[in-house]
Amino acid sequence: ELKVEQNPLFLSMQEGKNYTIYCNYSTTSDxxxxxxxxxxxxxxxxxxxxxxxxxxQEGRLMASLDTKARLSTLHITAAVHDLSATYFCAPSSxxxxxxxxxxxxxxxxxxx
Amino acid sequence: xxVVSQHPSRxxxxxxxxxKIECRSLDFQATTMFWYRQFPKQSLMLMATSNExxxxxxxxxxxxxxxxxxxxxxxxxxxxxxSAHPExxxxxxxxxRDRGRPSxxxxxxxxxxxLTVV
Numbered sequence: 001e002l003k004v005e006q007n008p009l010f011l012s013m014q015e016g017k018n019y020t021i022y023c024n025y026s027t028t029s030d031x032x033x034x035x036x037x038x039x040x041x042x043x044x045x046x047x048x049x050x051x052x053x054x055x056x057q058e059g060r061l062m063a064s065l066d067t068k069a070r071l072s073t074l075h076i077t078a079a080v081h082d083l084s085a086t087y088f089c090a091p092s093s094x095x096x097x098x099x100x101x102x103x104x105x106x107x108x109x110x111x112x
Numbered sequence: 113x114x115v116v117s118q119h120p121s122r123x124x125x126x127x128x129x130x131x132k133i134e135c136r137s138l139d140f141q142a143t144t145m146f147w148y149r150q151f152p153k154q155s156l157m158l159m160a161t162s163n164e165x166x167x168x169x170x171x172x173x174x175x176x177x178x179x180x181x182x183x184x185x186x187x188x189x190x191x192x193x194x195s196a197h198p199e200x201x202x203x204x205x206x207x208x209r210d211r212g213r214p215s216x217x218x219x220x221x222x223x224x225x226x227l228t229v230v
Contacts, residue, residue, distance in 0.1 A: 043221040
């Protein structure tokens with residue numbers, strides 16, 4: 001059974017600082033997704049990582065995937081307040097790549 | 113615009129009644145859709161896989177008689193919460209993948225449906 005852990009669970013950081021969110025998962029997965037969720041809203045797709053060593057960047061966010069270590073990271077560069085949200089990683093099931101198992105989530109709060 | 117649409121976005125029902133939530137894929141066909149539940153300040157928990165033209169596959173611990181899933185067409189899956197109780201109050205979200213899009217690996221989520229049982 002695929003289990004997914006994220007850390008930290010909560011992250012309070014100052015604007016302009018850098019930080020990394022970690023996502024560990026327990027069994028083999030072909031792909032991994034990162035989503036953002038604002039309070040009371042659904043999920044916004046950020047990244048899809050399809051292979052070992054994949055790295056994707058969009059604005060101040062960069063995601064990477066190491067399938068051998070079963071680890072993905074989401075790096076935040078020079079944080080701004082607009083990045084405040086909850087971030088989820090979700091590797092896909094090995095039986096069905098559209099079936100996602102979500103991590104615990106990391107609630108990010110960026111303050112001035 | 114939205115790729116996957118849910119309705120209603122918010123619903124309040126009385127304890128003991130049933131409520132239906134719809135999930136539609138817009139402009140694409142989805143043979144498989146997924147239903148998740150999210151309690152406040154928690155993660156998303158996969159409830160079931162909705163399969164077009166056949167029975168849904170439920171995750172361990174999810175009562176299939178309580179959460180009825182029907183996927184009668186290639187663009188519509190419905191989740192019916194039967195004999196709802198206050199503990200069923202939650203945010204229900206569906207997902208599907210549009211394999212025909214250039215970003216064909218992206219899995220899209222509906223806007224979600226807030227269910228409150230009083």
